[in-house]
Amino acid sequence: MRNELYSAGIAITGSGSGIPSGRLTNQDLAQMVETSDEWITTRTGIKQRCLTASGESLKTIGAQAAHQALAMAQVAPEEIDLLILATSTPDDLFGSAVSIQTAIGANHAVAFDLTAACSGFVFGLVNSAQFIRTGAYQKVLLIGADVLSRWVDWSDRSTCILFGDGAGAVVIEATSAERDRLLGFELCSDGQLSHTLNLGYHGSEKTIVDSIEVNQGHYQPITMKGKEVYRFAVEKVPEVISKALFHADLTSEDVDWLLLHQANQRIMDAVAQRLSLPPERVISNLANFGNTSAGSIPLALDEAQRAGKLQSGDIIAMSGFGAGLTWGSAIVQWQIEP
Ligand code: UT7
Numbered sequence: 001m002r003n004e005l006y007s008a009g010i011a012i013t014g015s016g017s018g019i020p021s022g023r024l025t026n027q028d029l030a031q032m033v034e035t036s037d038e039w040i041t042t043r044t045g046i047k048q049r050c051l052t053a054s055g056e057s058l059k060t061i062g063a064q065a066a067h068q069a070l071a072m073a074q075v076a077p078e079e080i081d082l083l084i085l086a087t088s089t090p091d092d093l094f095g096s097a098v099s100i101q102t103a104i105g106a107n108h109a110v111a112f113d114l115t116a117a118c119s120g121f122v123f124g125l126v127n128s129a130q131f132i133r134t135g136a137y138q139k140v141l142l143i144g145a146d147v148l149s150r151w152v153d154w155s156d157r158s159t160c161i162l163f164g165d166g167a168g169a170v171v172i173e174a175t176s177a178e179r180d181r182l183l184g185f186e187l188c189s190d191g192q193l194s195h196t197l198n199l200g201y202h203g204s205e206k207t208i209v210d211s212i213e214v215n216q217g218h219y220q221p222i223t224m225k226g227k228e229v230y231r232f233a234v235e236k237v238p239e240v241i242s243k244a245l246f247h248a249d250l251t252s253e254d255v256d257w258l259l260l261h262q263a264n265q266r267i268m269d270a271v272a273q274r275l276s277l278p279p280e281r282v283i284s285n286l287a288n289f290g291n292t293s294a295g296s297i298p299l300a301l302d303e304a305q306r307a308g309k310l311q312s313g314d315i316i317a318m319s320g321f322g323a324g325l326t327w328g329s330a331i332v333q334w335q336i337e338p
Helices: 024-031 037-044 056-071 098-102 116-131 189-196 228-246 265-274 293-306
Strands: 010-016 022-025 048-051 082-086 110-114 137-145 165-174 182-189 199-209 212-219 257-260 317-322 326-333
Touching: 010 293, 022 024, 022 165, 024 037, 024 326, 048 082, 056 098, 056 110, 056 137, 056 165, 056 265, 056 293, 082 098, 082 116, 098 257, 110 116, 116 137, 116 182, 116 293, 116 317, 116 326, 137 293, 165 293, 182 228, 189 228, 228 265, 228 317, 228 326, 257 265, 257 293, 293 317
Parallel strands: 082 110, 082 137, 257 317
Antiparallel strands: 010 165, 022 048, 137 165, 182 326, 199 212, 317 326
């Protein structure tokens, strides 16, 4: 399907991480809510998460990840044509991509936010590819970043144990159709299940003049029906990966690395099992970061790259899933040079 329709290929040429400086361990959480390190570890695989500390923000961790990705790709900020920030927790609801653009000096780029919750990085990767394949842009900086600590109900033990803050970034560059490294993808959404995971706006009517009313209020902390989201992930993620592999003319036997949104180790293990992939093929850094939403896939990708795990030519099956509900998969061949 791919190379017949499109003239240009894409390749990831650099990656980076933006890790906030605060740490919150399971032991710390056990002092806040009725939980234990043992419960959190066995049910999720998480041991600690990172939190943005004073002076840090979505902008600072996003910019940190961007700087590292640009350095690895040996691309100057002014060379970037397009900057996409996948996030659900912007510093400014009007968009935070532009503040990162300014912070890193990507002065020739157009920058915008993309919201698809924990699927944001995969959706952003596919969006980036479309702009490159049409010939519109050559070099894209894609950042996945979230500061969920702002929106967690720290008294709700069923959600507060899961989430952390973090950012990851990749540089994506145009390459020839023969060297295309995005081999296949599949994106999905289903609003009928939106009630299972929300960071919703709640307002009330307020009269501003005569009988004219507006609705004003605030966003409320995250609510989640954990079991339903768990079941959805274990069912839909193997399915969407299989479809993306089919588009790439590959099967799960060809997959070198399974790189899932880092939500729960049990989800990763179950998906790997359904795809008949052994545990050593699963990239996981969940224990140290928890669920960082749009940041989780690029953070884990960058860690694996810097640890020397990823070899040129490796096939990586990525999948993001979460609120919306949204889910998607991208099959990428690792080749850090364009
Ligand atoms: O990025 C977004 C995607 N989100 C996800 O992927 C989340 C998917 N869901 C999950 O990861 C899991 O459902 C959770 C980790 C959130 C929960 O694990 P679970 O095995 O589904 O537990 P549960 O909700 O069924 O709760 C089991 C028990 C309950 O007690 P009872 O009713 O059996 O007495 C809970 O009240 O565990 C209790 N519980 C806790 N106990 C200690 C719930 N949270 C905690 C806690 N510590 N933090």
